[in-house]
Amino acid sequence: MSDTTPGTPAEPTTAPGLSRRALLGIGGGVAAVAAAAGFGASRVAAQASAAAAASASPGTYAFTGARQAGVVTPAQDRLYLAAFDVTTDSRDELVALLRRWTTIAARLTQGLPAGPFGAASGPYDAPPDDTGEAADLPPAGLTLTFGFGRSLFVGTPAPDGTPGTDRFGLADRLPGGLVALPHFPADALDPARSDGDLVVQACADDPQVAVHAIRNLSRAAFGAATIRWTQLGYGRTSSTTTAQRTPRNLFGFKDGTANVKAEEPDALDEHVWVPASAADDDTADGVDSAWLTGGTYLVARRIRMLVETWDRTSLREQEALVGRNKGEGAPLSGGTEFTEPDFAATGRADAPLIATNSHVRLAHPDQNDGVRMLRRGYNFTDGNDSLGRLDAGLFFLAFVRDPRTHYVPMQNRLSGQDGLMEYLQHTGSGLFAVPPGVPDGALVLGPDGTPVDSDDGPFVGEALFA
Amino acid sequence: MSHRPTAALALAAALVLPLVAACVPNDPAASGDATTGGAITVASTGDACDVSTAEAPSGTLTFTVTNEGDDVTEFYLLGEDGLRVVSEVENIGPGLSRDLVVQARPGTYWTACKPGMVGDGIRAEFTVTDSGTEVGPTGDTAEQLAAAEASYVAYVKDQVGALVAGTQEFADAYAAGDDATARDLYAATRVHWERVEPVAESFGDLDPLLDLREADLEDGATWTGWHLVEKDLWQPTPDANGGVTYTPLTPEQRTAAAADIVANTAKLQEQVNDPAFTFEAFQIANGAKELLDEVATGKVTGEEEIWSHTDLWDFQANVDGAHVAYEVLADVVQERDADLADALDERFAELQDLLTAQGSVESGFTSYDDLTDAQVKELAAAVDALSEPLSRLTTTVTGA
Numbered sequence: 001m002s003d004t005t006p007g008t009p010a011e012p013t014t015a016p017g018l019s020r021r022a023l024l025g026i027g028g029g030v031a032a033v034a035a036a037a038g039f040g041a042s043r044v045a046a047q048a049s050a051a052a053a054a055s056a057s058p059g060t061y062a063f064t065g066a067r068q069a070g071v072v073t074p075a076q077d078r079l080y081l082a083a084f085d086v087t088t089d090s091r092d093e094l095v096a097l098l099r100r101w102t103t104i105a106a107r108l109t110q111g112l113p114a115g116p117f118g119a120a121s122g123p124y125d126a127p128p129d130d131t132g133e134a135a136d137l138p139p140a141g142l143t144l145t146f147g148f149g150r151s152l153f154v155g156t157p158a159p160d161g162t163p164g165t166d167r168f169g170l171a172d173r174l175p176g177g178l179v180a181l182p183h184f185p186a187d188a189l190d191p192a193r194s195d196g197d198l199v200v201q202a203c204a205d206d207p208q209v210a211v212h213a214i215r216n217l218s219r220a221a222f223g224a225a226t227i228r229w230t231q232l233g234y235g236r237t238s239s240t241t242t243a244q245r246t247p248r249n250l251f252g253f254k255d256g257t258a259n260v261k262a263e264e265p266d267a268l269d270e271h272v273w274v275p276a277s278a279a280d281d282d283t284a285d286g287v288d289s290a291w292l293t294g295g296t297y298l299v300a301r302r303i304r305m306l307v308e309t310w311d312r313t314s315l316r317e318q319e320a321l322v323g324r325n326k327g328e329g330a331p332l333s334g335g336t337e338f339t340e341p342d343f344a345a346t347g348r349a350d351a352p353l354i355a356t357n358s359h360v361r362l363a364h365p366d367q368n369d370g371v372r373m374l375r376r377g378y379n380f381t382d383g384n385d386s387l388g389r390l391d392a393g394l395f396f397l398a399f400v401r402d403p404r405t406h407y408v409p410m411q412n413r414l415s416g417q418d419g420l421m422e423y424l425q426h427t428g429s430g431l432f433a434v435p436p437g438v439p440d441g442a443l444v445l446g447p448d449g450t451p452v453d454s455d456d457g458p459f460v461g462e463a464l465f466a
Numbered sequence: 467m468s469h470r471p472t473a474a475l476a477l478a479a480a481l482v483l484p485l486v487a488a489c490v491p492n493d494p495a496a497s498g499d500a501t502t503g504g505a506i507t508v509a510s511t512g513d514a515c516d517v518s519t520a521e522a523p524s525g526t527l528t529f530t531v532t533n534e535g536d537d538v539t540e541f542y543l544l545g546e547d548g549l550r551v552v553s554e555v556e557n558i559g560p561g562l563s564r565d566l567v568v569q570a571r572p573g574t575y576w577t578a579c580k581p582g583m584v585g586d587g588i589r590a591e592f593t594v595t596d597s598g599t600e601v602g603p604t605g606d607t608a609e610q611l612a613a614a615e616a617s618y619v620a621y622v623k624d625q626v627g628a629l630v631a632g633t634q635e636f637a638d639a640y641a642a643g644d645d646a647t648a649r650d651l652y653a654a655t656r657v658h659w660e661r662v663e664p665v666a667e668s669f670g671d672l673d674p675l676l677d678l679r680e681a682d683l684e685d686g687a688t689w690t691g692w693h694l695v696e697k698d699l700w701q702p703t704p705d706a707n708g709g710v711t712y713t714p715l716t717p718e719q720r721t722a723a724a725a726d727i728v729a730n731t732a733k734l735q736e737q738v739n740d741p742a743f744t745f746e747a748f749q750i751a752n753g754a755k756e757l758l759d760e761v762a763t764g765k766v767t768g769e770e771e772i773w774s775h776t777d778l779w780d781f782q783a784n785v786d787g788a789h790v791a792y793e794v795l796a797d798v799v800q801e802r803d804a805d806l807a808d809a810l811d812e813r814f815a816e817l818q819d820l821l822t823a824q825g826s827v828e829s830g831f832t833s834y835d836d837l838t839d840a841q842v843k844e845l846a847a848a849v850d851a852l853s854e855p856l857s858r859l860t861t862t863v864t865g866a
Binding site for chain 2: 087117121122123124125126127219222223224226
């Protein structure tokens, strides 16, 4: 099995289900133990950590690799996303936090507890180094994806426009695409649900596994960063591989049919991964953003759906607003779900079959200079408002190579013209630069073969601080 | 006077610093038995104590002790003389496992299982080889800990003494209907209580009798103590009182409430002045953490003093108490885990800076309801930042 050679690069999983190669991407040294260690997905077993570290447990994705996991990874069913404010002004403390996070993420994503002792062992007079609620659960395909917000580089401007503070000496590393998003028509953003210095996207097939990850990362952040806002999501609203069925959003329609998929490497390079040329462009502005080459940008928008009014809208209007039929998701110009919409097709009185203000038309690449994005959104329901209406909607997540070309123009058009906007309200917003992954084999491993904290260990975004 | 013991203890702790050279590397890479990459296992039965290896490299050792017998068992790591207890785990019920994690220097030791918790135990020699890992001192901190316990008990007595005097003055003013004076004295007197609250809690019913909030009251139970009087001194509008018009206490009820607080406080003083009263090192360490938990759940949320909004006094007092508890133990912490000591020093200072920006016990604090949301969040973040390393204080002090 040549796949298990130590140091084999972990490629982003390109097939549905699980790649055995990906499981072993944690780094050299582990694979050798794996053969002897046998299997055991239980986190409880992690106390005998050699076995757990290397176990080719079903349901894990490699943490290390050229790209961070959680972008092209087949979209898991559940999300817990947390944005953090950095509370320290010390660059060293910030780096130490990223090191701790990297180690914990490398462990949790492989089904290991957050610390070497785990939830139910270790010194009896000390709190356990893992919080424990995921102890008997499988790894559930957990991925943890880290990103940096604009405020990390240049602080937050005051309401009167006074520029923010560059707390960490990063202003000249601010990539051009990490803009302050403009006010889009009809935005109703809550600052308490927007922005943040750091973001962590936890995706898993079990919500408790995702929440466990954020909880342990938040615990490791005390003293360096605090949670600014979080969002739970369920029911993925996008498919990121052709093997996944297109899911439905809370309007009841299939969503993300035209998504960029993992199986489209050219499209990923064109629309998702930040090219080296982006750094060249930034150089002209005196900015060194080469650290982001090979990374991506994450756009997060909390879009509340006014589902009560939507539900009393006729099927005719619903389909007209979306531009697809509700049953199959086929464009109203005809065909099946994956048939390309024909925007020129007309019906009676020469009216276009796909209305000019329909969502599918306005969001289509043809109407947006050919740009596409990799969407990875989730449905959410955060209880109800005081009027007894569901506070529910779509937590839109998209990975793009440059928000200036791949998000802002399209959102301006949608917010201004999309007929669906009558039923939508954008209530939260965030934009983050997602650096490339931690290279295979770079993690520092303890004697038990599992990742351990180290003063000079690798960390996500290391090139930014080089 | 309230700050003097703190300052004196800080000075004492500072003097210890130059003597400390060794530090415990907080390096999980060194944990466990290098031959297996994991914990050393110990199987304790009625007549055997099977240790998976008789030798391990110096550094952090983890013995995972499983009781495979029918009696409650204990496991000890003893020094070369077979007398000095390096570390121990007790009260392991049949079928259960527990870890003993210890910093071990090179040398000869004895392992011992004690099924039934009697006798000298089932012993075996255990060798710790030199791995090159630097290991701090272990074991012999008994004297330091005894000194810490004495210092802390003295602090408790001092605070309770001040509390008794202040309480009498407060109760007299309140019972006499001098509300202005009572309101002035309320928060500053309670400071002495809040500084040593874990001690009061250790006496069981005194804490609820003196410090129960109305929201904590069981339906039909009688409310006594400070917060009953607080509400009467800062009488709520019907809106803030569940829609019900507040009925002030009658002069007789006032007298009774005041007498009650004085009597219960006197009981507290009796208990701490009892020659048998001790507060052990682990209780001091746990108490420090508990005080910060109090801040995190009650004070930083403004729930403790919902009528007077004097939460920042309590906040400061809890932090004072935790700081003193840490400082009496600081030389032990410094020796065993210098990184932890540094982190605690820094984070106590950061939290104190935020509190100082809002006032002091002497000059008064900003009313809780005048704090902005951003200020509350900043304080909460500093409390969390301190509480996380503080949660490792007990294990560092006890070595268990």
